[in-house]
Amino acid sequence: MRDVFHHELDQLADRLVEMTGLVGTAMASATRALLDVDLQLAESVIAADAQVDLLQRALDDRAVELLARQQPVATDLRVVVTTLRMSASLERMGDLARHVAQLARLRFPHRAVPDDVAPVFAQMGEVCERLALKAGRVIATRDLEVAAEVERDDDELDLLHREMFTTLTAPSWNHSAEATVDVTLASRYYERFGDHAVSVARRVMFLVTGEEAPAATV
Amino acid sequence: MRDVFHHELDQLADRLVEMTGLVGTAMASATRALLDVDLQLAESVIAADAQVDLLQRALDDRAVELLARQQPVATDLRVVVTTLRMSASLERMGDLARHVAQLARLRFPHRAVPDDVAPVFAQMGEVCERLALKAGRVIATRDLEVAAEVERDDDELDLLHREMFTTLTAPSWNHSAEATVDVTLASRYYERFGDHAVSVARRVMFLVTGEEAPAATV
Numbered sequence: 001m002r003d004v005f006h007h008e009l010d011q012l013a014d015r016l017v018e019m020t021g022l023v024g025t026a027m028a029s030a031t032r033a034l035l036d037v038d039l040q041l042a043e044s045v046i047a048a049d050a051q052v053d054l055l056q057r058a059l060d061d062r063a064v065e066l067l068a069r070q071q072p073v074a075t076d077l078r079v080v081v082t083t084l085r086m087s088a089s090l091e092r093m094g095d096l097a098r099h100v101a102q103l104a105r106l107r108f109p110h111r112a113v114p115d116d117v118a119p120v121f122a123q124m125g126e127v128c129e130r131l132a133l134k135a136g137r138v139i140a141t142r143d144l145e146v147a148a149e150v151e152r153d154d155d156e157l158d159l160l161h162r163e164m165f166t167t168l169t170a171p172s173w174n175h176s177a178e179a180t181v182d183v184t185l186a187s188r189y190y191e192r193f194g195d196h197a198v199s200v201a202r203r204v205m206f207l208v209t210g211e212e213a214p215a216a217t218v
Numbered sequence: 219m220r221d222v223f224h225h226e227l228d229q230l231a232d233r234l235v236e237m238t239g240l241v242g243t244a245m246a247s248a249t250r251a252l253l254d255v256d257l258q259l260a261e262s263v264i265a266a267d268a269q270v271d272l273l274q275r276a277l278d279d280r281a282v283e284l285l286a287r288q289q290p291v292a293t294d295l296r297v298v299v300t301t302l303r304m305s306a307s308l309e310r311m312g313d314l315a316r317h318v319a320q321l322a323r324l325r326f327p328h329r330a331v332p333d334d335v336a337p338v339f340a341q342m343g344e345v346c347e348r349l350a351l352k353a354g355r356v357i358a359t360r361d362l363e364v365a366a367e368v369e370r371d372d373d374e375l376d377l378l379h380r381e382m383f384t385t386l387t388a389p390s391w392n393h394s395a396e397a398t399v400d401v402t403l404a405s406r407y408y409e410r411f412g413d414h415a416v417s418v419a420r421r422v423m424f425l426v427t428g429e430e431a432p433a434a435t436v
Contacts (some may be wrong), residue, residue, distance in 0.1 A: 184402040
């Protein structure tokens with residue numbers, strides 16, 4: 001049986017996993033709202049983000065309280081500090097899903113993204129949902145193989161992001177500047193969502209292997 | 219005379235202030251590189267960002283070491299945790315300055331942003347430099363009045379950001395989709411830079427007043 005401290009650490013990890021579920025679902029729903037021009041769904045994603053923020057705050061408070069009460073050192077201390085960093089990434093992923101939903105709402109009843117790029121956004125949404133799910137699995141299992149999958153999925157997302165820019169700057173792109181702005185920002189939101197998922201996975205890997213993670217997401 | 223722990227906290231604060239100086243200068247130089255189509259300056263901003271990353275890592279290591287060695291509680295603990303959060307924001311501000319420089323490099327020998335919006339970017343660069351400087355003063359002095367100025371300066375930045383989008387979507391905007399993409403992304407980089415400066419100022423204010431800062435930058 002684990003001691004009280006490690007039991008509390010496990011609880012913090014459970015909360016982080018819960019956050020990955022929420023932000024993954026949020027990005028999937030935001031994508032549907034964007035592509036199906038679903039105002040009600042967009043509103044619900046925007047409202048639900050407050051829940052993610054509350055969860056983060058509660059998690060951070062518990063982590064800091066744990067530091068004060070248990071005074072962990074060495075690996076235990078690193079785990080708590082890493083928890084704080086991961087919760088910040090996850091909170092930001094929630095913001096990015098909200099931004100996609102806000103874009104859908106802003107252009108309603110029109111669709112913010114033209115037909116040509118809708119399938120790419122659909123794919124980006126799928127990859128992001130998968131990334132959040134896998135980031136949760138990395139936190140829960142500390143499985144290096146899943147962490148490697150997160151990196152690969154994010155590479156796929158980066159490819160889609162670049163493909164989007166190729167489409168935007170091709171001679172065949174004949175949409176308004178407004179559509180260009182919207183597609184640019186939306187694509188950037190998905191790309192950043194993926195970066196944060198990678199950051200979460202790398203932080204867990206750092207705890208497992210002791211190998212330095214890159215300073216931050218790029 | 220202050221005790222060892224508080225002396226070390228002061229040193230961490232000095233490092234944070236140093237980081238604000240570096241990222242403010244980086245954004246000012248990146249803006250000059252962007253507007254003057256100065257490849258060498260762009261390269262130097264990109265190279266210098268590694269320095270900010272190193273500084274952040276060193277600062278974070280010392281903060282975690284301080285937690286382990288001194289086992290602070292209550293306010294002292296909150297200060298150290300807040301230091302970790304502020305260093306993350308500052309590191310990200312460095313990334314954003316680098317992104318602007320990378321955009322300048324990508325389009326060299328052409329200028330990434332058309333003449334119509336160059337003055338707005340010049341203003342955004344000035345406001346960002348000021349924001350970084352003031353964030354540093356907030357950290358060094360914990361002056362509530364300077365923190366309020368940070369909020370106001372960021373409002374000014376948000377206005378410029380919105381003005382940019384109005385220009386981009388006006389009928390008079392007759393530039394390529396590539397230019398539209400570049401201006402959209404660059405403007406977003408400046409806006410995010412400001413958000414992080416606000417986040418830093420709010421975290422300091424939270425330490426001073428005990429009033430909850432918003433969960434994160436929006």
